[in-house]
Amino acid sequence: MISRRDFLQVGMAASAIVGASGFGNWARLAAQQSLTQDQLLQFDTYGNVSLIHVTDIHAQLKPIYFREPSVNIGVGANKGAVPHITGADFRKAYGIADGSPSHYALSAGDFSSLAKGYGRVGGLDRVATVINAIRADRPDAILLDGGDTWHGSYTCYHTQGQDMVNVMNALKPDAMTFHWEFTLGSDRVAEIVENLPFAALGQNIFDAEWDEPAELFPPYTFFERGGAKVAVIGQAFPYMPIANPGWMFPEYSFGIRDEHMQKMVDEVRSQGADCVVVLSHNGFDVDKKMATVVKGIDVILSGHTHDALPEPVVSGSTIIVPSGSNGKFVSRVDLDVRDGKMMGYRHKLIPIFSDIITPDADVANLIDAQRAPYETAMREVIGQTDSLLYRRGNFNGSWDDLICDALLSERDAQIALSPGVRWGPSLIPGQDITREDIWNVTSMSYGEAYRSEMTGEFLKIVLEDVADNIFNPDPYYQQGGDMVRTGGLGYRIDISKPQGERISNMTLLKTGETIDPSKSYVVAGWASVNEGTEGPKIWDVVESHIRKQGTVTVQENNSVDVVGV
Amino acid sequence: MQLTRRDLLVMGSVGMGATLMGALPAIASLTDDEIAKITGGADVSEGDLAITAPEIAENGNTVPIEVTAPGAVMVAIFADGNPVPNVASVKFGPMNPSRSASTRIRLAKTQNVVAIAQMEDGSFQKATSNVKVTIGGCGG
Numbered sequence: 001m002i003s004r005r006d007f008l009q010v011g012m013a014a015s016a017i018v019g020a021s022g023f024g025n026w027a028r029l030a031a032q033q034s035l036t037q038d039q040l041l042q043f044d045t046y047g048n049v050s051l052i053h054v055t056d057i058h059a060q061l062k063p064i065y066f067r068e069p070s071v072n073i074g075v076g077a078n079k080g081a082v083p084h085i086t087g088a089d090f091r092k093a094y095g096i097a098d099g100s101p102s103h104y105a106l107s108a109g110d111f112s113s114l115a116k117g118y119g120r121v122g123g124l125d126r127v128a129t130v131i132n133a134i135r136a137d138r139p140d141a142i143l144l145d146g147g148d149t150w151h152g153s154y155t156c157y158h159t160q161g162q163d164m165v166n167v168m169n170a171l172k173p174d175a176m177t178f179h180w181e182f183t184l185g186s187d188r189v190a191e192i193v194e195n196l197p198f199a200a201l202g203q204n205i206f207d208a209e210w211d212e213p214a215e216l217f218p219p220y221t222f223f224e225r226g227g228a229k230v231a232v233i234g235q236a237f238p239y240m241p242i243a244n245p246g247w248m249f250p251e252y253s254f255g256i257r258d259e260h261m262q263k264m265v266d267e268v269r270s271q272g273a274d275c276v277v278v279l280s281h282n283g284f285d286v287d288k289k290m291a292t293v294v295k296g297i298d299v300i301l302s303g304h305t306h307d308a309l310p311e312p313v314v315s316g317s318t319i320i321v322p323s324g325s326n327g328k329f330v331s332r333v334d335l336d337v338r339d340g341k342m343m344g345y346r347h348k349l350i351p352i353f354s355d356i357i358t359p360d361a362d363v364a365n366l367i368d369a370q371r372a373p374y375e376t377a378m379r380e381v382i383g384q385t386d387s388l389l390y391r392r393g394n395f396n397g398s399w400d401d402l403i404c405d406a407l408l409s410e411r412d413a414q415i416a417l418s419p420g421v422r423w424g425p426s427l428i429p430g431q432d433i434t435r436e437d438i439w440n441v442t443s444m445s446y447g448e449a450y451r452s453e454m455t456g457e458f459l460k461i462v463l464e465d466v467a468d469n470i471f472n473p474d475p476y477y478q479q480g481g482d483m484v485r486t487g488g489l490g491y492r493i494d495i496s497k498p499q500g501e502r503i504s505n506m507t508l509l510k511t512g513e514t515i516d517p518s519k520s521y522v523v524a525g526w527a528s529v530n531e532g533t534e535g536p537k538i539w540d541v542v543e544s545h546i547r548k549q550g551t552v553t554v555q556e557n558n559s560v561d562v563v564g565v
Numbered sequence: 566m567q568l569t570r571r572d573l574l575v576m577g578s579v580g581m582g583a584t585l586m587g588a589l590p591a592i593a594s595l596t597d598d599e600i601a602k603i604t605g606g607a608d609v610s611e612g613d614l615a616i617t618a619p620e621i622a623e624n625g626n627t628v629p630i631e632v633t634a635p636g637a638v639m640v641a642i643f644a645d646g647n648p649v650p651n652v653a654s655v656k657f658g659p660m661n662p663s664r665s666a667s668t669r670i671r672l673a674k675t676q677n678v679v680a681i682a683q684m685e686d687g688s689f690q691k692a693t694s695n696v697k698v699t700i701g702g703c704g705g
Contacts, residue, residue, distance in 0.1 A: 211629045211667075241623040242699060253629075255619045465699055476620045477697055 035101055037357050041133045046346040047336030048226025050138040051277060052131055055146025055303030056325035056423070058180075059156035059164050061367045063120035063354035064425035064440070066326045068308070069392035070108035073565055075495060076473030078285050083307035083322065094310055105328070105351040106308055112388045115428045118353060122327030124167050125359035125367055126352045130330045131171055132360060138334075140225050143173045144232065146303030146323070147281045150192070151180035152423050154378050154439040155371055160188050163370035165196075170366050175199040175221055179237035179244075179281045179304065183445045186249040190216060201234020201279060203264045208253040219264045228275060228337035231268035235261065235280040235290075237304055239479045243469075245446050247531040256286065256476055258293050265296040275337040277301065283480035284313075284322050291315035298342040299333060304480045306392070306422045310349050319345055326425055328352055378436035383546040385433055387554040390426040391441060394470065395483050395493075395562065398554040399424060399441050403538070404487025405554075406545030407524040411451045411535075414508060415459070416487030417525035420466065422480075433546055435539075442526075442539045449526040449535040457517035460503055463491060468499035486559070489515070496564030509559060596645040600681050603641055604689045612690040614640070614682045622672060625698040630678055631667035634690070637682040640666065646676025674698050 074084025085093055087109045096102040104114040105121065134141050149168060150161030161184050168176075175198055181189055193200045193216055203219035206212060213219060220233040238256045240249070265276055275298050280287050283305040291300060292315060300320045308324030312333075323331040330350045336343040371378070391397040400418045407416035424441035427433060454462075462484065469479040483493075492505040506515035515521070526538040546552055600609070617631040632655075634640045641654040655666045670678070675697045682690045 208623075239621060242621055246623060253623055255621075255623070259617055468697075469699070474620075479621075 035353070035356055037129075040350055040353065040356060041130065043134075043137065043332060043334070043348055044346070045137045046334035047344065049228055049230055049275065049335040049337050050134060050141035051299065051301065051331075051333040051335065052134055052141050052143045053146065053279075053301040053321060053323045053331040053333065054127060054143075054327070054329075055281075055301070055323050056148040056306055057124070057145075057164070057327045058148055058152030058325065058423040059150065059161075059443075060122055060153065060327045060425065060440070061124050061155070061163065061167060061370065063123035063126070063352075064326060065115050065120055065428055066122070066328050067111045067115075067388070067390040067392060067426040068106060068108050069394070071393045071395060071562075073394055073471075073495060073562075074285075075471050076475070078288070078475065082309055082313060083284055083305070096310075101351065101353065102310070105353075106310065108392075111390070111426070112428045115426075119355040121354055122352050123354045123359065124171070124327060125361075125364035126354050126357040127327055127330055128171055128360035128363040129357050130350055130352065134332055141332075142175075142223050142225065142230065142232070143171065144277075144279045144301055145173045145176040146279055146301060147176060147178040147236065148180045148303065148325075148423070149176070150184060152440065152443055154436050154443060155374050157439065157443045157445070158374060159370070160184055161192060165192055166370060167363065167366055169197060170363055173198050174223065175201050175232050175234065175279060177201050177234035177236050177279050177281050178205070178217075179240060180444075182240055182249045182252070183244050184248075185445070186251050189249065193217070199232075199234075201232065202236035203233050203261055204238060204254050204257040205234075205236050206253040206255075206257075208251055211253065214252060219260075220268055222268070222271075222273065226337070229272050230275045230277060230337065231271075231273035232277045232279055233261070233264050233268065235278055235282055237281040237480075238286070243479045243481065243529075245529040245531065248445065256282070256290070258290055261290065262294045262296075265294060269296055274340045275299070275335060275342050280304075283475075283478065284320070285475035285478060286480070287320050288313065288315050289475045291318040291320060299335070299345070301331070301333075308349060312345070312347050319347075321347060323349065325423065378434060378439075380435045381432045382435055382438065382543050383433045383549055384551045385427050385431055385553075386429055386551055388426065388429055389433075389552075389554065391424040392422055393482065395560040396485050396557045398557075399426075400485035401487070401554050401557050402546075402552055403442070403526075403542055404485055406542045407449060407526070407538075408487050410541045410545050411449060411524035413451060413488070413522045413524035414510065415454075415489045415521050415523045417462070417523060418485040418487070419527040420470075420482030420484050421527075422482060433552070435543065438539050438542050438546070442542060444527060446528065446533070447526060447538045448528065448533045449524060449538045449541045450528055450533050451522065451524045451535060453520040454523045455518060455520050456506065456515040459489070459515065459521065459523070460506060460517065463493075463503045463506075464500055467493060467495070467502045471495040471502065472499070483560075490559035490561070492561040492563060494564035495562065502564075505561065596643045596650040596679060599641075599643060599651060600679070600691075603681055603683070607689055609681065609689045609691045611692070612682075612684075614680060614690040614692045616678055616680050616692045616694040618678055618694045618696050620695075621697045621699060625672045625674070627669045628672050628696060629667065629669050630694075631665060632680045632682075632692075633663075633665040634680070634682040635664055636684050637664045637690070638685055639683040640664075641681045642668075642670075643679040643681075644670055644672055644676055645679055647671070647673050652678075672696055672698050
């Protein structure tokens with residue numbers, strides 16, 4: 001009989017072995033210029049159960065560039081812990097050589113030059129090849145989609161998610177959970193979910209009126225694999241009606257509901273589950289805390305905060321596996337499940353280098369068919385960029401700087417506000433900016449760009465409130481996004497302070513004057529969660545701005561002074 | 566476009582009760598006063614009494630809460646940031662199979678929901694749960 005303690009050692013030993021043979025080798029292989037599809041897929045099949053995890057694809061059917069963040073600050077107990085280390089510190093922590101494929105895939109720094117060498121990442125036709133290869137090793141591998149799948153592109157917007165549904169169905173997932181899907185509106189979500197050929201899970205998706213589990217979304221499902229009974233429990237994004245427009249799905253209530261999660265874990269165990277997997281859209285730090293609060297979870301497949309880590313993080317007797325975003329990674333987790341217990345695991349985060357992995361022909365054709373009616377419109381070149389355009393970072397990204405500039409000039413505002421979302425691919429210097437590229441970073445069902453007046457006092461309340469959604473030391477109060485991006489407005493933030501005391505030195509950048517709490521300012525922004533917001537669509541605002549610029553150059557943004565780290 | 570406080574869309578989010586901040590500094594002590602009326606100043610300990618409430622309210626106007634108080638004869642619930650903190654008090658008889666109650670309450674702003682239970686032996690237990698009231702945000 002293997003004790004819990006033994007299991008952990010087995011698990012960690014298994015991880016270390018794969019870490020050496022799988023992950024750590026990318027760097028060396030690439031140095032020899034010999035990175036091949038076989039090496040990316042190499043995996044010594046282990047145990048009796050295989051999980052395949054994809055998450056936060058944000059409707060990216062085709063290969064893209066995606067720069068990971070250089071600023072991702074952890075607070076409270078997560079200060080300095082992964083995924084809150086970036087760049088050279090991240091590479092040092094995992095033994096990743098500078099300039100290696102791992103460097104390019106997993107961390108920021110020298111992104112533009114590495115992107116030219118290593119090429120684009122992702123593409124669901126390449127993801128299909130990887131999934132098929134894993135299924136060739138283990139035909140009954142369980143494919144789990146962590147959600148944020150039916151949102152984020154020109155075709156996804158125009159088909160109301162149907163393009164993604166069609167392509168994902170071809171990959172044959174076994175279960176899924178949700179976040180941005182709900183911004184299609186609850187009628188559309190119900191229409192799709194009722195016809196899904198796999199389980200739509202969410203133990204925390206409740207009927208808002210009766211505060212009881214919503215019938216459309218079962219909490220869990222079982223899989224019999226390799227003589228073991230595996231339970232998969234879904235956990236949707238907890239703060240959907242707060243971070244996104246609740247009026248689009250008023251029938252539903254969410255929340256972390258960890259008491260209910262415990263109840264579900266106990267329930268599946270009592271029904272004979274040998275292994276409990278949570279398919280989560282909590283975000284990494286929330287998952288890490290939940291693993292300490294809820295007893296009996298073996299694996300958390302973690303999504304929402306878009307983190308990609310080359311090894312699972314172990315919390316108690318739970319392993320947490322975050323698998324990145326935008327189709328850039330696929331995680332494979334093999335488990336040895338015996339005698340009602342998970343005895344060990346082997347894991348590999350597989351980067352989807354699009355020039356190395358051969359596209360699956362059938363899925364490639366299916367993707368092209370989804371895109372065909374829109375290709376002409378999507379391919380139109382609006383301008384060029386001299387700068388790297390990226391989104392990820394706690395306080396700003398160059399894409400958002402450009403969007404804020406567009407709001408300031410096109411909407412004739414003093415201050416611009418842009419939401420701190422984490423989706424949206426990058427463009428490297430010298431690239432054309434197409435209409436599709438603009439939609440990739442702006443597409444949503446509530447994209448109206450409003451123009452209004454706000455007092456200085458009110459602006460401070462906004463900044464304080466959003467800052468507490470990111471830097472509250474208790475992960476359960478974090479919503480998983482980044483700071484609202486500001487244009488025309490500079491400020492200082494002390495992340496160590498409580499809500500109401502973090503923001504100071506608010507400055508109108510154009511004149512250098514201090515923001516007056518009692519004075520009104522003209523503010524333009526987008527992605528209001530409020531019903532009835534009016535204004536042109538943000539993608540049209542950005543397109544008009546870029547067209548006038550011709551070639552865009554984004555200066556380094558030093559308008560946020562961060563202290564208390 | 567006229568922007569109301571409720572509009573604070575942005576990705577913003579704003580404390581719904583921002584206008585109340587600091588306006589009623591005696592609120593916490595109002596709750597303490599009400600608790601003292603129940604306990605008569607007796608010691609209050611932690612026990613099995615538990616409050617289930619969301620960490621962040623989806624709608625501050627209707628926040629679902631549940632109190633579970635094994636062995637209690639009475640539970641009183643307070644919202645320490647509301648102008649009037651008293652929410653409800655529930656009595657349990659010997660025939661009650663479970664000593665729990667759930668309801669929905671309105672919370673003016675981020676605050677503590679406090680429960681005081683009187684146990685069968687006459688002792689008192691207390692539980693507190695902080696509920697954040699906010700609007701908006703920008704999840705990844």
